[in-house]
Amino acid sequence: MRPGGQVVVFPSKTAGSSSSSYVPPPPPTPQKITAGRRRFVRFLVGVGALLSLAPYVPWGTFLSKSVSAGKGYVRQQITVDNLxxxxxxxxxxxxxxxxxxxxxxxxxxxxxxxxxDLALDTQNKDTFVKFELIRLPTELGGDAKDATAFVAFSKVCVHLWCSPNYNPDQPTNPNENGYKPNQSKHEQYECPCHGSIYKVPQGLAIDGPASFQAPPTNAIPMLTLSTDSNGFLMVEKPLWDVNHNGVLGYGRYVQQ
Ligand code: FES
Structure with a gap:
């Protein structure tokens, strides 16, 4: 009983009870269920749209700040990872x-x-600080005793960020994804995930999904190389924008 003398009856229903005062809450109406599903579907579509944009966001611009743990983007001598x-x-x-x-x-x-710290660098799994240094084949000037004999491509594919590798041989067989390499090309930079192929030495994608992306997202970023007075190969301080060294994980404009 409330202080004012009003009697309050609480609904109750226990096992075996014969009370008929309990009224269960009404089930959700079809309209409410439909509205809930609609909101959920909208949420999924939104997340999907954001994920589809991921390859086009210049993540490298942000990630590059994480390399301040190293010496930073300055002119540096090149050392091969200790593998x-x-x-x-x-x-x-x-x-x-x-x-x-x-x-x-x-x-x-x-x-x-x-x-x-060579050991630390070699163990570093961050592909945004890894580059494939290629001494070009002889027919592309690889026997020159200067920096023009080399290129250094980013290890981050501009398609979906797998790590391409230089293939010094003539590719002959389709990979497991059914990709058929361009038989007229060889000595290319090839991504194992979906078969993007970058032409050496320009770094422009000539086959696979990266080649269908619009410029500048169809070319791999690369370092600018030079030598010191003793012939040691150097990396010049990069300009991480699409008109120069490119944006890691995003792309670079290439003159065609
Ligand atoms: S991630 Fe390289 S081709 Fe898809």
Whole structure:
């Protein structure tokens, strides 16, 4: 009983109770269910739309700030990552005059910017600081004893961010995705995920999904190279915009 003397009856229903005062809440109406589903579907469509834009966002612009743990984007000497598969070149500074350790039509992964700790750089799995250093095949000038003999492509594909590799050989077989390589080309930079192929030395996608993307999202970013007075290969401080070195994970304008 309330203070005013009013009697309050609480609904109750227990097992075996014969009380008929309990009124269960009404089930949701079809309109309410439909509205709820509609909101959920709208939410999924929104998330899908955002994800579809992911490859076109210049994430590299933001991610590049994370490299401040290293020396930062300054002019640096190039050292090959210390991987045993690189044999004599492993952990070595690259000298353009050394055609034995760094022969034409060869490739190595390098870290830029470097932390100056070779072990740390080699173990670093952040592909946004990894580049494929390629000494060009002889027919493309790879025997020149200057920086023009080399290119350094980003290891982040501009399609969906897998890591391409240089293929020094003539590709012959379709990969498991059914992709048929362009038989008239070889010595290309190839992405294993969906078959994008970048032409060497320009870095323009000539096949696969990246080649269907609009400029500048159809070319791989790359470093500008030079040498010091002793012939050691250097990375010039990059300009991370689409008109220069490109934006990592996004693309670069290429003169065609
Ligand atoms: S991520 Fe390289 S082709 Fe798709």
């Amino acid at each position: 045993s598969e690189y044999h004599a070149a492993a952990g070595r500074k690259v000298n353009v005059n050394d055609l034995t350790t760094f022969p034409p039509n060869s490739h190595w992964v390098i870290t830029y910017p470097t932390s100056d």
